Amino acid sequence: MNQRNKSGKVTIVDVAKKAGVSPMTISRVVNSDPKVKPSTRIKVENAIAELNYAPNVAARALKGSTVRRICLLYGNPSSAYLGELLLGALEAASEAGVHLVVERTDPAINLESLENHFESDWDAIIVPPPMSDLAGIRQLVAKHNFPAVFLSSATIPGRANEIRIDDHRAAFEMTNALISEGHTRIGFIKGNPNQSVSERRLQGYFLALTEAGLPIDDYLIRDGLFTYRSGEQATSQLMALPSRPTAVFASNDDMAAGALASAARHGVAVPTELAIAGFDDSPIATTIWPALSTVRQPVAKMAKTAVETVLNADAGQPPFKTIVMPHEIIRRGTTLKTESTYLSVDRPV
């Protein structure tokens, strides 16, 4: 009547019988213990394949019974970031047989309630931006020696586990890409000053300009808050300039989308009269048209790595890890592509 139980119930014992060995040997093969005779390993692997055996995560988790619940803090249910974040975290959690608990907070966070969870409900915590830049959380974590990983936060080397991309280099590369397409007047829209990545991205822009021997023009650098509206307003100011820039690099995609809207309002054609670049490759980047050239962070992979890191027995103790993951410059419709520059940009110096 219900065939799924029958098939789902293949256990390590079934495989052991089939292969003519003990359950323990199966366990060893599954966990790639080196001291299994090759011939035995093959026998077992065949049996596993034939029966379509998959280890029972619950039983594994029960046996190990160390870390069980990992908390992922999030700020906004409709955040562009959230889907990918959850996807990656979920994959790692599932593989490890650990439960993922998601907890909503906002920057006006109630630290006390978090502290209570530390004591009882969670065994580790993952903190994505913008919360990862909040001093309060970092102190709390340090005070409890609580296993934690911070995503894309300020670099305090060795003070906590961190996973991020090299924002400085990414901004440098994207600016370079614009320069190598012939732009010399490139506007920049800064991010919210309360997030540390904002400064890092700005510095990358500076470096590229300097290396290319281009002037740094204060008029071309505008404040932003990572919001669409702030990007739109900043771009309007740029469009009103006597000699306006031929390209705008916004510190995130929402602002870049705002820049595109502003360009439309001013009757400026994109990308021919104005090139636009963003940062993050969030959903809006591929929703709008033309699609945004942007910097892609491997968000899912970062989340996955975060879970794996935090699962480590002594994630709460020094030495802490800082993991820098590879980013990718993505060139779409808001930027001109020319064959000659294409290669040099994909693999910058």
Next chain:
Amino acid sequence: MNQRNKSGKVTIVDVAKKAGVSPMTISRVVNSDPKVKPSTRIKVENAIAELNYAPNVAARALKGSTVRRICLLYGNPSSAYLGELLLGALEAASEAGVHLVVERTDPAINLESLENHFESDWDAIIVPPPMSDLAGIRQLVAKHNFPAVFLSSATIPGRANEIRIDDHRAAFEMTNALISEGHTRIGFIKGNPNQSVSERRLQGYFLALTEAGLPIDDYLIRDGLFTYRSGEQATSQLMALPSRPTAVFASNDDMAAGALASAARHGVAVPTELAIAGFDDSPIATTIWPALSTVRQPVAKMAKTAVETVLNADAGQPPFKTIVMPHEIIRRGTTLKTESTYLSVDRPV
């Protein structure tokens, strides 16, 4: 050295000792078995509170060993939908001590590979749009009597478990909201014809027009594909009309955002010269400026309900359930608000 183990390791046995009863009694209290003497229940509850005991999901799952892995199909990692979907599903899965497995597919789906998973890897499946409108998946599910829930798909009453909102009524109400603000020429941008909600939303628009005694003008109804670009193009056509509409109702938010872009390009002010309404309340609705008036689906709650439904022992057998969840008309900047209409729209007839 590591205080989390200490606190995390409170087991049912510890509680039993503390309360002076057997572990079984604790289990009964935790699972609200009615045959526990009230006085005992209180004793146990106190002990639980004092020790901060929380049941070990792994052990539970291991013991129960019925449904263990629920698959959530998804189409696009950067989908606006995904974050909320995962959030809701995760909550329900966590409560039930069940593992959530997410599997990427696209409409050009490989049905055979799915079928293999049925046999072994999953115990139930949740299918959100756009996959939920694919005939192939429905047949596959039916053939295996596989426990499944389809989200926002075509209504085939009683043929499968369905969870959706009343798209027809929601579109009706949103159109009504526009009408009660004084609009009489309301453009409509249709959704992709391969998704059944497109037709339902169009019909709701028709009904509102008809009930209000307004003419249905073919010129005001334009094809769309649920993409930003198609919304932008459709709106451009509407803007080029000799007597253009004063409002546009797009079948989803991406197209409404495209409509906004088109309005900007044509120098049409929003919302004063043109009101715009969308559907879904996806992230883009609150990213752009002015923010979109739209119809909110309780996506997280729908996903949660889906997990709970599919967990039901005989979810794979008839009778199948169809659950209609409440939607919400959300009025933001792309639509004019006037005190007089506000109330009548929040609670339409």
Next chain:
DNA sequence: AACAAGAATGTTAACGTTAACATTATTCCC
């Protein structure tokens, strides 16, 4: 007061896996 009937609680065993220890097979060397 004695006892049946039911309510409340306790005992046992099992879910699937693996760490730790125990046993058996193989290899190597003088």
Next chain:
DNA sequence: GGGAATAATGTTAACGTTAACATTCTTGTT
């Protein structure tokens, strides 16, 4: 070729929970 050393496999018990059955405690009845 005998025995030590090492490699390969097996056995046992335990992780925390609960279903099924067993036992004890209440209650109401005659």
